[in-house]
Amino acid sequence: MIFMELKQFQEAYERLKRGRRGEPSWLRILRDGAKDFFLRNGFPASDNDAWRHTDLSAFRELPFTPGEDAALISPGELKVLQDKAGKNFILVMNGKLMREYSTIEPGVEVMGLEEAIREKPELVEPHLGQCGASGAEAFNALNTVFFRSGLFFHVPEDMTVKEPLQVVFLADPAKEHATFFLRNLVVIGEGSKAALAETYLSGNGRGYFSSAVTEVFLGKNAILDHVKIAKENAKVFHFASTRTLLRHASSFSSFTLLTGGRLARNECHAVLDEEGAACALNGLYLSDGDQLLDQQTFVDHRKPAGKSHQFFKGLMAGNSRGVFNGKVVVRQDAQKTDAHQTYKGLLFSDAAQVDAQPQLEILADDVQCSHGVAIGQLEEDAIFYLRSRGIGEKEAGRMLAQGFALEVIERSGVQRYKDELISLIDEKLSEQLGNRKG
Amino acid sequence: MLEIKDLHVSIGGTEILKGIDLKVGAGEVHAIMGPNGSGKSTLTRVLAGHPSYIVTKGSATYEGKDLFQMPVEERARQGLFLAFQYPIDIPGVNNAYFLKAAVNEMRKAKGLEELDAMEFLEFLKEKMKTVEMDESFLNRPVNEGFSGGEKKRNEILQLAALSPKLAILDETDSGLDIDALKTVAEGVNRLRSPKRSFILVTHYQRMLNYITPDHVHVLMGGKIVLSGGKDLAFKLEEKGYEWVKQD
Numbered sequence: 001m002i003f004m005e006l007k008q009f010q011e012a013y014e015r016l017k018r019g020r021r022g023e024p025s026w027l028r029i030l031r032d033g034a035k036d037f038f039l040r041n042g043f044p045a046s047d048n049d050a051w052r053h054t055d056l057s058a059f060r061e062l063p064f065t066p067g068e069d070a071a072l073i074s075p076g077e078l079k080v081l082q083d084k085a086g087k088n089f090i091l092v093m094n095g096k097l098m099r100e101y102s103t104i105e106p107g108v109e110v111m112g113l114e115e116a117i118r119e120k121p122e123l124v125e126p127h128l129g130q131c132g133a134s135g136a137e138a139f140n141a142l143n144t145v146f147f148r149s150g151l152f153f154h155v156p157e158d159m160t161v162k163e164p165l166q167v168v169f170l171a172d173p174a175k176e177h178a179t180f181f182l183r184n185l186v187v188i189g190e191g192s193k194a195a196l197a198e199t200y201l202s203g204n205g206r207g208y209f210s211s212a213v214t215e216v217f218l219g220k221n222a223i224l225d226h227v228k229i230a231k232e233n234a235k236v237f238h239f240a241s242t243r244t245l246l247r248h249a250s251s252f253s254s255f256t257l258l259t260g261g262r263l264a265r266n267e268c269h270a271v272l273d274e275e276g277a278a279c280a281l282n283g284l285y286l287s288d289g290d291q292l293l294d295q296q297t298f299v300d301h302r303k304p305a306g307k308s309h310q311f312f313k314g315l316m317a318g319n320s321r322g323v324f325n326g327k328v329v330v331r332q333d334a335q336k337t338d339a340h341q342t343y344k345g346l347l348f349s350d351a352a353q354v355d356a357q358p359q360l361e362i363l364a365d366d367v368q369c370s371h372g373v374a375i376g377q378l379e380e381d382a383i384f385y386l387r388s389r390g391i392g393e394k395e396a397g398r399m400l401a402q403g404f405a406l407e408v409i410e411r412s413g414v415q416r417y418k419d420e421l422i423s424l425i426d427e428k429l430s431e432q433l434g435n436r437k438g
Numbered sequence: 439m440l441e442i443k444d445l446h447v448s449i450g451g452t453e454i455l456k457g458i459d460l461k462v463g464a465g466e467v468h469a470i471m472g473p474n475g476s477g478k479s480t481l482t483r484v485l486a487g488h489p490s491y492i493v494t495k496g497s498a499t500y501e502g503k504d505l506f507q508m509p510v511e512e513r514a515r516q517g518l519f520l521a522f523q524y525p526i527d528i529p530g531v532n533n534a535y536f537l538k539a540a541v542n543e544m545r546k547a548k549g550l551e552e553l554d555a556m557e558f559l560e561f562l563k564e565k566m567k568t569v570e571m572d573e574s575f576l577n578r579p580v581n582e583g584f585s586g587g588e589k590k591r592n593e594i595l596q597l598a599a600l601s602p603k604l605a606i607l608d609e610t611d612s613g614l615d616i617d618a619l620k621t622v623a624e625g626v627n628r629l630r631s632p633k634r635s636f637i638l639v640t641h642y643q644r645m646l647n648y649i650t651p652d653h654v655h656v657l658m659g660g661k662i663v664l665s666g667g668k669d670l671a672f673k674l675e676e677k678g679y680e681w682v683k684q685d
Contacts, residue, residue: 387509388519
């Protein structure tokens with residue numbers, strides 16, 4: 001990771017600064033702070049608890065360069081994406097919001113983050129980088145230093161956005177080892193309701209470093225339904241986080257599907273900053289080949305009567321590896337907290353591995369908390385039962401795997417995206433089972 | 439239809455079946471009775487092809503073919519069906535979806551066209567009447583949350599839907615109350631035909647009051663020690679398995 005080796009890093013940063021002379025001082029201060037953090041700490045070492053099972057050595061060996069190179073996907077292909085999606089579709093290509101390929105409902109405030117920093121500083125400055133979840137961290141810091149743009153989505157008070165906002169983040173690099181730093185900011189006003197779906201796609205087969213940080217701020221009684229799908233190609237390194245700050249009685253419900261990438265690490269952070277906030281974090285990853293798919297969660301219960309429910313599953317095939325780390329902190333003030341977490345892993349092959357770790361830190365005394373991890377393989381008896389009814393061995397495995405995966409969808413209440421998610425899951429399952437030997 | 443010769447079967451290094459000989463002709467109903475641990479379930483499972491059971495000696499011929507050379511799904515597609523004693527839960531797999539897949543595999547094997555969702559539902563509704571199961575069972579995961587009786591009826595529903603040539607029922611009567619037993623027995627009797635054979639494995643004679651067997655065999659210590667007609671079942675009921683040991 002040449003430019004991120006310390007001596008080049010400072011130079012790269014200075015060059016960038018010169019190109020961003022118009023930026024407001026508050027943003028410069030934010031970036032400087034992140035730069036200093038990275039200079040001091042660098043990448044997480046292998047003994048760092050949160051990174052113990054996620055090996056960064058392959059990533060760090062590659063000569064990624066900052067600044068985005070863009071190849072050209074044909075306008076025709078982009079049009080297809082736009083037409084398929086229908087209402088409230090946003091295309092962000094190589095970090096830039098492409099209005100000409102987006103269909104935005106009137107009254108919905110969506111623009112590129114770069115534009116919002118200029119035009120809506122009163123909405124951006126108080127929120128950008130202010131989520132306050134789990135403190136500073138290397139990839140978050142890099143994103144803060146290098147992001148140029150991304151999505152800005154604002155819903156004013158007491159408004160319901162009926163059509164979910166579907167955003168496709170498409171990366172189409174001209175050369176290998178490009179980097180794309182995306183920062184997205186979602187601000188939902190008091191009493192408002194919206195839904196957001198983020199899909200991360202690769203425009204071609206080249207590998208790249210994909211960094212995406214989505215920050216969500218929910219006002220009092222606000223509701224956001226969120227879906228994230230990451231299906232980039234098998235050479236991509238995807239480091240992303242969704243950081244949500246929940247105010248009084250607000251609600252955040254998120255579902256993540258990870259199928260792509262050589263290494264994809266997705267972090268869901270939620271800070272329940274005021275009383276009565278609720279969050280549901282659910283997700284599924286399906287890995288194959290040499291993939292490493294890593295789901296991290298961090299829920300911080302700071303005030304009373306908060307609810308958090310987490311349900312994650314992983315299906316690992318081939319030589320792949322699944323990682324899960326679910327951290328929940330219940331602070332002293334957070335009485336009557338209800339926090340539950342479950343992770344279930346299914347290993348499809350003898351070589352597949354999974355490392356799952358729940359971490360609960362409970363400082364209040366009147367709470368209901370639970371956590372559970374279950375890892376297994378396809379049940380021999382279940383396969384035998386299906387085969388004894390004439391169903392072939394491979395198909396029996398597929399049925400069981402599909403049943404395993406679908407449980408998360410059923411329990412997550414993602415009715416709107418159910419069909420799309422099921423077809424993506426089936427697609428990946430076919431690959432995983434197709435590659436399976438014996 | 440089925441001919442078993444000197445069958446020896448082991449599991450986990452322990453020999454359970456110690457030389458079974460059995461001939462089942464087309465249209466015949468055979469009852470296999472015996473005390474617990476005699477090897478009844480082992481026999482049914484090895485015929486169905488459960489991977490944990492190893493055939494150490496002997497053979498089984500099904501419709502002239504070497505049964506033990508056929509993979510599990512192939513045996514089913516050739517018309518062999520096992521109704522399990524303890525049907526397993528399959529969470530996440532919808533019962534209707536599973537039944538449709540099984541029925542269509544059978545149809546494919548017979549060279550028939552597969553049924554689509556609507557056709558399958560029509561087809562199944564008929565079969566469900568014969569086992570007195572209502573449609574709510576179709577939307578649930580296979581066997582999950584089913585009572586013991588419901589699981590057994592789900593097995594008989596599959597039997598009715600798949601139309602096997604050789605149906606093996608492993609202690610289908612266990613855990614059933616008299617009404618449930620009557621329903622199951624009626625379902626089975628309706629399926630009796632000159633082209634279909636049954637092997638009923640049972641501990642108690644009770645089910646044989648409702649399904650009249652042509653032949654009764656007593657399995658003890660891994661061997662068939664006695665064979666007879668339906669009267670043998672009554673004798674066993676009266677005198678118990680100890681009597682057989684003495685003979």
